[in-house]
Amino acid sequence: MTRGRGIRRSAALAVALGLGLSGSLVAGPAGAEEKEGPSVRWGTCPEDVAAEAAPVVLECGTVPVPKDYADPDGGRIELMISRLASTDPDKRRGTLMLNPGGPGGSGLSQPAFLANRGIPSEVLDTYDVIGMDTRGIGRSAPVACGFTPEGPYFANIPPYAVDDAAVTARAKVVKKVAEQCAERDKDGVLPHLTTANTARDLDRIRAALGEERTSFLGYSYGTALGAAYASMFPERSDRIVLDSNIGDTHLDRDGMRRFALGVEQTFPDFARWAAARHDSYGLGRTPAEVRRTYFTLAERLDEKPVDGFDGGMLRQITFSFLFKEVQYSKLAQLWQTMKSGGDAKDLRTLVARSGPADQGDGTADTPPSLDNQLSVFLAVSCNDVKWPTSVDTYRKGVAEDRARYPMFGGAAANILPCAFWPYARAEKPVAIDDDGPRNILLVQNLRDVPTPHVGGKLLRQKFADRSRLVSVDDSGHGVYVYGDNPCALNTTTRYLVDGKMPKMDAFCPAG
Secondary structure (H helix, E strand, O other): OOHHHHHHHHHHHHHOOOOEOOEOOOOOOOOOOEEEOOOOEEEEOOHHHHHHHOOOOOEEEEEEEEOOOOOOOOOEEEEEEEEEOOOOOOOOOEEEEEEOEOOOOEOOOHHHHHHHHOOOHHHHHHEEEEEEOOOOOOOOOOOOOOOOOOOOOOOOOOOOOOOHHHHHHHHHHHHHHHHHHHHHOOOOOHHHOOHHHHHHHHHHHHHHOOOOOEEEEEEOHHHHHHHHHHHHOHHHEEEEEEEOOOOOOOOOHHHHHHHHHHHHHHHHHHHHHHHOOHHHHOOOOOHHHHHHHHHHHHHHHHHOOEOOEOHHHHHHHHHHHOOOHHHHHHHHHHHHHHHOOOOHHHHHHHHHOOOHHHOOOOOOOOOOOHHHHHHHHHHHHHHHOOOOOOHHHHHHHHHHHHHHOOOOHHHHOOOOHHHHOOOOOOOOOOOOOOOOOOOEEEEEEEEOOOOOOHHHHHHHHHHHHHEEEEEEEEEOOOOOOOOOOHHHHHHHHHHHHHOOOOOOOEEEOOO
C-alpha cells in the first residue's frame, strides 16, 4: 500500500458513515443455542456482535422475507434480528424496533449500545428492544459492488468539485460504478433494496414476533424508514420516535444538498470552540478567523496535495468531525498539523486515530464493511426515487451550491451513481400518510450536519396533526440518548414509556 492510499483508507472509514448512526457490518453464522419464541428461534448472537454488545447479552434470530414483494412466492432472504428482552412482565408493553440510519448501517448491536450508553431503564422494562440488519446489510443477504478504499469510489458523499471539469470527471467515475454494481449483482438483490421493501420487512418482523403493533425508534435515515412504516401501516404503528429527520421517506438530491446547509449551520459551533482555544491550536482568535483558516487550508491542498491528502478530503473529514463536539479536538489537531506543514505520516496517524469508532455516534471498534455499506447506500438511495440524469444538471447545481454554501456545497451537490443507475424503479417513493393516529414524535437538533433542522420541519408539515416536533438547542447528529439535553431526553422517555405526546410542538433550550 502506498502512503497516499494509507491516508485514503483511514479517511474513507472516517467519512463513509454518511447519513446514519451506524454500527459495524460483519458476516458469519448465528450461534447454535436456541429457544422457542413466537415465530423466531432465538439463540446466541455471533461472537463479534456479542463482544460488541458486552456486558449486555443479546439474543439473535432470523426472519424470512420475500426478496421481491411483487413476487411473494418467489425467492426469499433471511434477515437477522437481535433482542434485548424486557425482564419486567408487568411493565412490558411490546416491541421497540430500532434503526441506526444509513442506509447501510448495521443495527444488531444497537439495543446494547443504547443500554450501555444509558437509555432509561424504564424504556428497557417497557419494551423488548429489537435491533436488526435490514435487507442487504451485514448478515441479511449482504450485497457488495466491490468497492475498496483504494478505488475511485470510497465514500457515499461525493468529493468536492472545485469547478465544472471536476463534475465532468466525476461523472465518468460514477457511471462505471453504476455498471459495476449491476455486473456484481449475481443474486438479483440490488433492485429490491428500497425503503418501502424494508418497511414491509419491519411488518413481517412484527408479525413473526407475535405483536399486533410495534413501536419504532429511528435515527437519521432511520427516520425515513420509520416515516414509511407509519405511512404504509398506520394501524400497526404504536409509538414512533424519529430522531434527526431527513424530511421524507427517502433521500433524494434535495436531501443530499442539505448536507451543505448543515455544515454552514453547524460549523460556527466548532469555530467558536476553536477560537476559544487559539493559544493551544492556533486556528484563529475569532470564529471568522477560524473559518478563513478552513478555506486557506482547503485551497492550499487543492493546489498541492500532501501525498494523496487533498482539499476534498479535508472538506469531507471536517464534515464528518462536525457530527459531535467530542470530535472537535481531533479536528483541531488535524488542522493544526496541516497548518504547520505536517508531513503525510503525521496526517495518516491523526486520521487513523479518528475513524468511525470515534464518531461518538454509536459505531464500535470494528469498522463497517466499506463495500457493503456503500453498496446499500447506493442501492436504496438510487432505487427509491428518480435522480437527474443530465451531467449539466449537476454542474449547474454544484456551481450554485459552491456560491450558496461555500464550505461544502461543491461536494453535496456533486454527481452520484444514481444518475446512471441501471435499474428501473419498481414503485414510487412512499407517500406520507397524515391520516392516522397521533403517534409520531419528531426530535431534531437546531444544528446538525447531515440532517439540518429543516428536515424535522418538513416532516412535521407532511404528517400534520399525526406528529409533534421537539426542537433542541444543541449541535450534533442524534438527540435521544446520543445527545445530552435533559429536556429532549425527558420528553422522549415520557412518550415511549407513558405515551405522553406534547400537546404542541416543543422547544428544548440548551441544557
